[in-house]
Amino acid sequence: MGVRRLLIAWVSTGLVSGVVLGTGAGAAQDEETNVQNLPAIEVVAPQPTPRRSAPRTPARSASSAKPNNRLYVYPTSPGTGRGLEVDKVPSAINAVDANQIKRTGSLNVTDALRDNIAGVNISEVTGNPFQPDVEFRGFVASPVTGTPQGLAVYQNGVRINEAFSDAVNWDLIPTAAIRSVTLVTNNPAFGLNALGGAINLQMKDGFTYQGAEIDTMGGSFGRIQGSAQWGKQVEKNYAVYAALEGLHDNGFRNFSQSDVRRFYGDVGYKAGDSEFHVNMGLAKNDFGASATVPAELLDKYWGATYTTPQTTSNRVGYLNLTAKADATPTWTLEGTAHVRRFEQKHVDGNPTDVQECAAAGLLCFGNDTTPTNGGNGAQLANPFASGTILGEIDRGSIRSTSFGVSGQATNVDQLFGHDNRFVVGSTYDASVTRYNATAEIGSIGENYVVSGSGVFLGPTGTPDTGLAGPVSLRTVNRYNGLYAMDTFNVTNAFAITGGGRFNVARISLEDQLGTALNGDHIFTRFNPVIGGTYKITSELTAYAGYSEANRVPTPLELGCSDPNNPCLIAAFLVSDPPLKQVVSKTVEAGFRGTKELNIGSLGWKIGGFRATNYDDILAIPVPGRTGFGYFSNVGRTRRQGLEAEVNIKSPTLQFQASYAFVDARFLDALTLGSNSPFADADGNIQVMPGNQIPAVPRHRVKLGIDYAVTDAWKVGGNALYVSSQYVVGDESNQYAKLPSYTVFNLHTSYQVTKDVQLYGKVDNVFDNRYATYGQFFDRTALPNFTSGGADFSDPRSLSPARPRAFYAGMRVTF
Numbered sequence: 001m002g003v004r005r006l007l008i009a010w011v012s013t014g015l016v017s018g019v020v021l022g023t024g025a026g027a028a029q030d031e032e033t034n035v036q037n038l039p040a041i042e043v044v045a046p047q048p049t050p051r052r053s054a055p056r057t058p059a060r061s062a063s064s065a066k067p068n069n070r071l072y073v074y075p076t077s078p079g080t081g082r083g084l085e086v087d088k089v090p091s092a093i094n095a096v097d098a099n100q101i102k103r104t105g106s107l108n109v110t111d112a113l114r115d116n117i118a119g120v121n122i123s124e125v126t127g128n129p130f131q132p133d134v135e136f137r138g139f140v141a142s143p144v145t146g147t148p149q150g151l152a153v154y155q156n157g158v159r160i161n162e163a164f165s166d167a168v169n170w171d172l173i174p175t176a177a178i179r180s181v182t183l184v185t186n187n188p189a190f191g192l193n194a195l196g197g198a199i200n201l202q203m204k205d206g207f208t209y210q211g212a213e214i215d216t217m218g219g220s221f222g223r224i225q226g227s228a229q230w231g232k233q234v235e236k237n238y239a240v241y242a243a244l245e246g247l248h249d250n251g252f253r254n255f256s257q258s259d260v261r262r263f264y265g266d267v268g269y270k271a272g273d274s275e276f277h278v279n280m281g282l283a284k285n286d287f288g289a290s291a292t293v294p295a296e297l298l299d300k301y302w303g304a305t306y307t308t309p310q311t312t313s314n315r316v317g318y319l320n321l322t323a324k325a326d327a328t329p330t331w332t333l334e335g336t337a338h339v340r341r342f343e344q345k346h347v348d349g350n351p352t353d354v355q356e357c358a359a360a361g362l363l364c365f366g367n368d369t370t371p372t373n374g375g376n377g378a379q380l381a382n383p384f385a386s387g388t389i390l391g392e393i394d395r396g397s398i399r400s401t402s403f404g405v406s407g408q409a410t411n412v413d414q415l416f417g418h419d420n421r422f423v424v425g426s427t428y429d430a431s432v433t434r435y436n437a438t439a440e441i442g443s444i445g446e447n448y449v450v451s452g453s454g455v456f457l458g459p460t461g462t463p464d465t466g467l468a469g470p471v472s473l474r475t476v477n478r479y480n481g482l483y484a485m486d487t488f489n490v491t492n493a494f495a496i497t498g499g500g501r502f503n504v505a506r507i508s509l510e511d512q513l514g515t516a517l518n519g520d521h522i523f524t525r526f527n528p529v530i531g532g533t534y535k536i537t538s539e540l541t542a543y544a545g546y547s548e549a550n551r552v553p554t555p556l557e558l559g560c561s562d563p564n565n566p567c568l569i570a571a572f573l574v575s576d577p578p579l580k581q582v583v584s585k586t587v588e589a590g591f592r593g594t595k596e597l598n599i600g601s602l603g604w605k606i607g608g609f610r611a612t613n614y615d616d617i618l619a620i621p622v623p624g625r626t627g628f629g630y631f632s633n634v635g636r637t638r639r640q641g642l643e644a645e646v647n648i649k650s651p652t653l654q655f656q657a658s659y660a661f662v663d664a665r666f667l668d669a670l671t672l673g674s675n676s677p678f679a680d681a682d683g684n685i686q687v688m689p690g691n692q693i694p695a696v697p698r699h700r701v702k703l704g705i706d707y708a709v710t711d712a713w714k715v716g717g718n719a720l721y722v723s724s725q726y727v728v729g730d731e732s733n734q735y736a737k738l739p740s741y742t743v744f745n746l747h748t749s750y751q752v753t754k755d756v757q758l759y760g761k762v763d764n765v766f767d768n769r770y771a772t773y774g775q776f777f778d779r780t781a782l783p784n785f786t787s788g789g790a791d792f793s794d795p796r797s798l799s800p801a802r803p804r805a806f807y808a809g810m811r812v813t814f
Helices: 002-013 098-104 109-116 295-300
Strands: 095-097 120-123 133-136 139-141 151-155 178-184 197-203 211-219 223-234 238-249 258-271 274-288 310-328 331-351 354-356 363-365 390-411 420-444 450-456 471-489 494-511 519-537 540-551 582-597 600-614 617-621 628-633 637-649 653-666 670-673 684-687 699-708 713-722 741-751 756-763 771-776 796-800 805-813
Touching (some): 095 098, 095 109, 098 178, 109 133, 109 699, 120 771, 295 796, 354 390, 617 670
Parallel strands (some): 151 197
Antiparallel strands (some): 120 133, 133 139, 211 805, 223 238, 238 258, 258 274, 274 310, 310 331, 354 363, 390 420, 420 450, 420 471, 519 540, 540 582, 582 600, 617 628, 637 653, 653 699, 670 684, 699 713, 713 741, 741 756, 756 805, 771 796
């Protein structure tokens, strides 16, 4: 949408110069960036000499500040305040600015992460491009309820992993309003779930963005989208900003339409060294998420679906208050308060374990003798004709209300005559969630559409068959955190960082229909961090660090953790045996540097990492029971690898190339249920130490180039290579891998006038047909209607990528 045009505008401008394609209106948001792609934020940081009582340097707009006088900083805590000077950060630097988001031409901020951060990979597990899984270093932030999450996501200092399952709904993030995104690693200050890192989004306001723009775009598969944003500084103390986005896309697959509607606004006040903001957001999004499809159906038709309906409706509203002030010349205080309301409704057509009984006229569950009961506890009569293929429509709803407060203090007094930066902060977050689920029996036609009958399941089954009846659950999460970080300059070139965070999490489950789900769980953990940086030369820095992080089991995982009583994951919960929290221990080290060349600014970095998870949690399927499974601790897993990147940036040429190697493995022997064709008679596979973790490609290569043919005409493109990966369910690594893929994209823009720009884009230029994700499925659950009702022979169910697509748009600035 507007972001897309913005992207092309950015392309014509250049990453480093950040000049808006010749338009003056957008100059405030198209800030200059250094080679690490950090936004040009004016901050006060420790100076070479002791600080005096003189007032801080006021923030300046990008157009007025000179690059060689600007300080680039990186976040070291969840707050919205000033970060740490880049040269002092003992971890990899991963950042995306507003210009790079424009370059993608996408409404999804995840596309910018995929294109610009070496270790990030995107897969469409849901079958919808607006609800992707983001995988970084083998850790995932996913919108799929039930996915074990390993990344924390923050927006303006507020953690937005959903309370019930830690899921991340990327579609709710207002992309046009994003000022910068940083992916922070090796830092426990970001609290729960930051096993692989934390994605930190900072939003625009009227002080950082001034002007207005309207962006509209349309193209393949019925895509039409638009955005508008406006920012203004009123006098010198007040500022306002607002962004509105809308999109409709029919999708390339059956039943895969998408509707996105988002609003974001900010009102700010600045006086001297104090700054206050009130920002809010609303979103109302609806998706036809058609999930994975048996490979044999895709061979016949790339837009095929399997067992629909599958729809998701997301609603969110939030209000955030932030304040920042200099208490003294060396102490900065900041605080936040927020409230958030999230609602989700999910409808999912599935195969079912309900079947005809041996006794005519009745329904049974799992076999032809165990009764299928209704809501009144009585066995259900069979309303279907004999021989009907039965299915069920599972409906789930989540309603969460969250609120929280945080406070942080930063001190830059010298320590023992050396520059020092000390940060201490605390957070409190609480959430109340109501979760409800029902199952309606239906019939399945040859198009795999489940048609409901109005007959609903009650509590049904025995411990070995699992529950299929309704669920009503109330959960309460209380998360407390206390953190402290200190960076001490041993010399002007050598700095050490140390600190940690203490987390306390209490999760209460209250069964609204009985007592089976009741539980109260408390988890505590202190996570340390230590690291250092050494500036070898003015253009070369080395870094190394060690840190620990933890994630606690979610209410969903606690409510579905009994292997003897499995549940329909993300729909039906059955009991809550205790799970252990996951602890990750990470070490990383590397080099980064910059150099000015005749052709532009050169930036590069190379680093390695190793993260070991203890008591990792997996979702374990029950063989032969479609969708049923449970969560369990599975011992140790390890993710290690290498990331390298080089980029060149000038006003006329932008080039970027990166490579990431990610090796993700199990370290302990396991017995897992699987639909693998190599499973034993009990449906189990044996996982040996050293087996690779599925759905984690080992190699990712990214190339991007943008060139200004003239001052008005810009052209560019990028390429992405992702290596093969094991499908989910093949943890024993016995089946062939999902093939690698390479995709090429092109884009161009033309500045018609100072304020009007036209642009176009072609995604997947060579129309490559590939899958980004795969899993094994139960081949016996339903017949292959495309082959005369025979059984499926290919055990894989895949998520197909979007075919070649053309888009064109116009961007107007004021």
